[in-house]
Amino acid sequence: MKAIPVLKAKEIREDGTIVEVVVWKLPARLEPCIHSFKYRLYYGLPGVCRIRYDNELGKGDHRHVDGQEFPYRFRNLETLLTDFQHDIQAWGSDHESDH
Template sequence: MKASPLYRFRREFDDGAILEVVIWQVPEPVEGCTHPYKYRLFYGFPGRRIIGYDNERSKGDHRHTSGGEERYAFTGPEKLMDDFLADIARERSNL
């Protein structure tokens, strides 16, 4: 089985913020993970990440916020999207 895209989405907000989601199903787990997904989720401005989720090789599942980087308990693509969008909603409510 080859890697196959599950989600690919990009939205630009009126204030210049960007939301981008890329999730792939992969034949073998990415190093540091136990599930068959490779993903990167970004919210921020060009050159400035505010919120990010990814499973970079060897780092495993983690998220980036203004407080730094922390482990993320991945349970599936739907929950990943829910958590990411909730973080963005909180961030945008502070504008």
């Protein structure tokens, strides 16, 4: 069984920021993750990552915010997407004067 695409969406906003969400269902979990999803959620400008959630073999679930990496506790896809949107909103609130 191959990876099955679950979600793929990309939005380029008026201010030039990009929001991209890609999720696959894997035939087996990606160690050390406790789930069988592979995902990449991105918010930023071309070449400038502001927020990214992803997981990879050997590293597991984590998130990047403004160049720093933090562990992420995956619960389910709905919570993942909600947490990502929350971080995007928080970024906007914290950096309004940067535009």
